Amino acid sequence: MRMKSIKQSIFLKVNTMFRITVILVGTLVLSLLNVSTSAADKGLSDQNTVNQEQRETEPNTVVIDFGKYPIGKLPDGFSASVTDGGQPGKWEIVDANGTKVLAQTNTDETNGRFPLCIYDTVSIKNVEVSTDFMAIAGKVDQAAGLVARYKDNNNYYVTRANALEDNVRLYKVESGKRKQIGGANLKVTSGTWHSLKLEIEGVHQKVFYDGKLIIDANDATFPNAGKVGFWTKADSFTYFSNLKIEPAAAIPHSRLYTFTMDDIGGQQTTLSQYKGKVLLIVNVASKCGFTKQYAGLQELYMKYKDRRFVVLGFPANNFGGQEPGSNSEIKEFCSTKFSVTFPMFSKISVKGDDIHPLYKYLTSTTENAPFGGPIEWNFNKFLIGRDGKTIGRFPSATAPLDTKVIEAIESGLEAAVH
Numbered sequence: 001m002r003m004k005s006i007k008q009s010i011f012l013k014v015n016t017m018f019r020i021t022v023i024l025v026g027t028l029v030l031s032l033l034n035v036s037t038s039a040a041d042k043g044l045s046d047q048n049t050v051n052q053e054q055r056e057t058e059p060n061t062v063v064i065d066f067g068k069y070p071i072g073k074l075p076d077g078f079s080a081s082v083t084d085g086g087q088p089g090k091w092e093i094v095d096a097n098g099t100k101v102l103a104q105t106n107t108d109e110t111n112g113r114f115p116l117c118i119y120d121t122v123s124i125k126n127v128e129v130s131t132d133f134m135a136i137a138g139k140v141d142q143a144a145g146l147v148a149r150y151k152d153n154n155n156y157y158v159t160r161a162n163a164l165e166d167n168v169r170l171y172k173v174e175s176g177k178r179k180q181i182g183g184a185n186l187k188v189t190s191g192t193w194h195s196l197k198l199e200i201e202g203v204h205q206k207v208f209y210d211g212k213l214i215i216d217a218n219d220a221t222f223p224n225a226g227k228v229g230f231w232t233k234a235d236s237f238t239y240f241s242n243l244k245i246e247p248a249a250a251i252p253h254s255r256l257y258t259f260t261m262d263d264i265g266g267q268q269t270t271l272s273q274y275k276g277k278v279l280l281i282v283n284v285a286s287k288c289g290f291t292k293q294y295a296g297l298q299e300l301y302m303k304y305k306d307r308r309f310v311v312l313g314f315p316a317n318n319f320g321g322q323e324p325g326s327n328s329e330i331k332e333f334c335s336t337k338f339s340v341t342f343p344m345f346s347k348i349s350v351k352g353d354d355i356h357p358l359y360k361y362l363t364s365t366t367e368n369a370p371f372g373g374p375i376e377w378n379f380n381k382f383l384i385g386r387d388g389k390t391i392g393r394f395p396s397a398t399a400p401l402d403t404k405v406i407e408a409i410e411s412g413l414e415a416a417v418h
Contacts, residue, residue, distance in 0.1 A: 061246040062122060067100045069093045074117075075102065078229070081116040081153040083176055089115025089232070094239075096134075101239040102230070109140045109235045114173075118150055118229035119243065125149070125225035126248035130197035130208075135163035135190045137237040142190060144238045145231030146198045149222040157181075157222060158231045159198045159207045159215070163188040168196075168209050172221045181205065182217040193241070201248040203273060216308060218273050254388025255367065259358045264315075264331045264344040271358075277308040278412040279384035280400075281362070283316045283350045283375060285323040286333050290379040294338035296400030300409070301342040307413050308386075311342040314358075316350045319377050323347060350375045362390070381405070385412050 069075045071093050080091045090106040104115045133144035145160030154176040161168045170182040186209065188194065197208040203223070207215035228245055232238055257272040280300065285291060301311045315330050317323040325333065327346050334340035348356040351374055355363075362382055365372035371382065371390040381400070383392035392408040399405070 061244070063245075064119070064243040066093055066102045066241065069100065071095055071100065077119055077121045079118050079120055081118060083114040083116060083153050083173060084112040086110030086113025086234070089117065091115070091117040091230075096239050096241075099241070101241050103136075103237060103239055104230075104232045105237065107235045107237065111140055111234055113234050115232050116147065116150075116153055116229060117231075118147065118227050119245070120227060122245055123225045123227055124245070124247065125223075126201045127228060128197060128199045128244075128246050128248050129228045130195065130244045131230070132193050132195050132241045133161070134193050134239040134241075135161075135188065135236070136239060137190075138164070138235045140234035141232075141236045142238065143231075143233040143236045144194075144196060144240065145233075146196055147227075147229045147231050148198050148200050149224070149226035150229060151222065151224075151226050155222065156226065157198070157200065157205065157219075159196065160231060160233070161188045161194065161196055161209060163190040168207060168214055170198075170205060170207050170215050170217055172219055174221055181219050182207070182215040184209070184214040186214065199248055202275065204275065255361060256358075256384060256388045259361075261348075261358065262346040264327050264346060266327065266346065274310060274312075275388065276386050277310050278304075278386055278409060279382075280309075280311045280405075280409070281382040281384060282311065282313055283318075283359070283378060283380055284313045284344075285315065285317070285319065285378040286325060286330060287322040288319070288378040290377075290396050293379050293400055294334060294340060298338055298340050298342065300400050300405075304409060304413065305342075309409060309413060313340070313342065313344040314350065314356075315344070315347040316375075316378070317347065318349055318351050318375070322378060350380075383408055383412060385415060391415075 064075070066075060073093055074080060074091050075093065078091065080089050082088050087106055087108040089104045091102060091104050093100050094103045094105065102117070104117065106115065127148055129146050129148050131146060135142040135144060142163040143160050145158050147156050147158050150156040154173065156173050158173060159168065159170045166187050167183060167185045169180055171178045171180055195210055199206040203218050203220040205217045205219060206213055230240055257275055259271045261269055261271065263269050282297060284294070297311050315323045323330065330347065331344060334344060350356065350359040359375065362368055363372050363374055368390055371393040377396040379396040381394040382390055385391040391412055394405055
């Protein structure tokens with residue numbers, strides 16, 4: 001009996017210890033599961049935050065058709081504001097011969113009044129924003145405008161078409177004051193639908209009217225992401241049928257755009273401002289047998305600049321000491337002797353131990369193949385395509401107006417950026 005009692009006691013203790021162990025293991029497993037679930041939830045939350053930030057700064061294309069909104073109401077996602085004086089804008093959906101459109105209906109004639117209708121859902125830096133509009137009425141003004149990189153009601157870019165003035169303008173509004181960046185005089189007909197598009201990529205702004213590029217400018221006042229929206233002036237009564245917002249097509253990366261240079265006046269600049277343009281890069285000199293090529297270079301620039309072609313001149317004293325002057329002397333010589341208006345840069349070296357990084361890149365037989373190789377004399381010419389890649393090279397003896405040069409430029413201007 002005594003032995004049986006001892007065995008039962010041992011069994012009870014072992015059984016109790018087993019149960020305790022099971023409970024402890026179960027608790028530990030649940031704890032680990034909770035930690036894992038919490039971490040997963042946190043990771044999902046963090047990822048959702050990242051995704052939300054991406055949606056706010058790098059949205060997909062957004063197309064807003066005002067036909068689905070009720071008449072008399074401001075569309076969802078928009079807010080109304082005003083720059084300068086006068087009454088606030090009243091933006092609402094109206095009926096335009098059976099089609100619902102957005103319009104600013106307050107007819108306050110205050111000349112310095114600029115009603116805004118801002119789409120608050122998206123903030124984007126590099127953007128193409130477009131609309132179809134029809135100017136209907138207005139004694140003081142009949143304007144239709146698009147806003148981008150909107151910081152607040154006193155700081156943004158705006159392009160606007162005006163049916164009373166028959167022109168399109170690109171402005172920056174800084175601290176509530178407008179300053180024109182670019183413009184074009186053309187017919188803007190009241191009572192007719194037109195298209196307007198503002199494209200901003202980096203410091204580069206382009207304006208398209210009825211599908212045609214009419215303004216091509218550079219300004220760095222507002223470098224950061226901002227909202228987009230509509231703009232009018234004074235008593236303008238204008239229909240807007242839609243709003244399209246899409247990320248500006250990124251131009252493929254090229255190392256050429258990473259170089260920072262000093263212009264002929266000593267101001268630092270970057271070659272990235274020439275993204276999307278066809279370039280002719282030339283090492284120039286003032287006392288060379290080829291110096292007369294300045295005239296041909298200027299003629300090329302004037303002929304093609306409206307098609308986004310630019311000549312870039314880089315003075316260099318590497319050959320026969322034929323560019324001995326200072327930057328100010330070189331600038332004076334070019335402007336007075338050849339009426340040069342294309343961009344000129346400060347004097348650099350294009351060969352040897354002190355070769356400038358730009359020309360080290362251009363002459364590299366690996367980075368710039370098959371157009372690399374040393375500069376042989378003044379007025380060597382590199383032709384750069386819209387994507388920043390070299391598409392041609394011409395020796396000093398090949399004149400700027402040579403058929404081979406012109407044909408290559410034409411081909412580069414017609415090529416699309418891939």
